[in-house]
Amino acid sequence: MQFARINDVAIHYQVIGGPADKPVLVFVNSLGTDFRIWRDVIVRLAGDFAIVVYDKRGHGLSEVGQTPYSMEDLAVELAGLLDLLTVKNAYVCGLSIGGMIAQALFERRPDLVKALILCDTAHKIGTAETWNARIEKVEAEGIEAIADGVLEKWFTAAFRRPENTSFAGYRNMLVRQPLTGYLATCAAVRDADLTEVARHISVPTLCVVGDQDRSTPPELVLSTSRLIADARYEVITDAGHIPCIEQPETLTAVIRTFIRSITN
Numbered sequence: 001m002q003f004a005r006i007n008d009v010a011i012h013y014q015v016i017g018g019p020a021d022k023p024v025l026v027f028v029n030s031l032g033t034d035f036r037i038w039r040d041v042i043v044r045l046a047g048d049f050a051i052v053v054y055d056k057r058g059h060g061l062s063e064v065g066q067t068p069y070s071m072e073d074l075a076v077e078l079a080g081l082l083d084l085l086t087v088k089n090a091y092v093c094g095l096s097i098g099g100m101i102a103q104a105l106f107e108r109r110p111d112l113v114k115a116l117i118l119c120d121t122a123h124k125i126g127t128a129e130t131w132n133a134r135i136e137k138v139e140a141e142g143i144e145a146i147a148d149g150v151l152e153k154w155f156t157a158a159f160r161r162p163e164n165t166s167f168a169g170y171r172n173m174l175v176r177q178p179l180t181g182y183l184a185t186c187a188a189v190r191d192a193d194l195t196e197v198a199r200h201i202s203v204p205t206l207c208v209v210g211d212q213d214r215s216t217p218p219e220l221v222l223s224t225s226r227l228i229a230d231a232r233y234e235v236i237t238d239a240g241h242i243p244c245i246e247q248p249e250t251l252t253a254v255i256r257t258f259i260r261s262i263t264n
C-alpha cells in the first residue's frame with residue numbers, strides 16, 4: 001500500500017528497507033518538495049533502518065484536503081501515518097517545515113519519537129510580512145513567479161548551474177506542486193511559532209544546516225538548537241537549504257554518527 005486516508009486526506013507514503021525489526025527512521029519533506037528529495041540519503045541508509053517517507057498534504061501525490069490547515073494538522077497526519085504503520089520510538093528527520101512538523105509531533109505524541117534530526121529548520125521561519133508577500137504573489141501569478149528567488153535560497157550557486165540537470169528537475173518539482181497546497185502550507189508556516197514547543201523537547205536532538213542556507217540560515221538554526229536541552233548543532237559545507245540533495249553523503253554520515261552516539 002502506498003496511500004492511506006488520514007485525517008480525511010489521502011496521504012502518499014512508502015516504507016523502504018528494513019526488515020521491520022530495524023529501527024525506524026522517518027523523513028519529512030519541506031515546502032515545495034515531495035519525498036523524492038530524500039532518495040540519495042535513503043539508498044545509503046535502507047539496509048540499517050526501516051525508512052518511512054511520505055508527502056505531507058498539499059504536496060506530491062498526497063491530497064490537499066480542506067484548507068486552511070495548521071502545523072498541528074500536519075503533525076496529526078504524521079502521527080496517524082505512524083499509528084497506521086504501528087511505529088513507536090522513531091528517529092524523525094524533518095527538513096524545514098518538515099522539522100517544524102517533527103517538533104509539533106513530539107509535543108503531541110512523544111511516544112512516537114525517540115530522537116529528532118532537525119534539518120535546515122527552526123522554531124519560527126520567516127515573518128507574517130514575508131509569507132503574506134509570497135502568498136499574494138503566488139495567488140496572483142503562480143509558483144513560477146517566485147521559483148527563481150526560492151531556488152536561490154535552496155541551492156548553492158555551484159548547484160544552480162544551467163547545465164546541472166538535477167537543478168532543472170528540482171525546479172520542476174517546485175513549480176509543479178499543487179497551487180492550493182503550496183499556498184496553504186505557506187500559511188501554516190507563517191502561523192506557526194514553536195518557541196515553547198522547542199523549549200520542551202526532551203529527546204536527543206540534532207540541528208543540522210547547510211552553510212549557505214538562505215531560507216533558514218545557520219544563525220537561525222543555531223538559535224533553535226539553543227532552545228532545546230542538550231541539542232547538538234552541525235553545519236554542512238557546500239550546501240544550501242536542502243543538504244539531502246546537495247550533500248547526501250555528508251548528511252547521511254552526520255545522521256549515522258548522531259544515531260550511533262545516542263544508541264551506544
Ligand SMILES: O=C(O)CC1=CCC(=O)O1
Pocket residue numbers: 029030031032095096097098125150153189215241
Ligand atoms: O521555500 C522556502 O523559502 C524554504 C522553506 C521555508 C519553509 C520550508 O519548508 O521551506
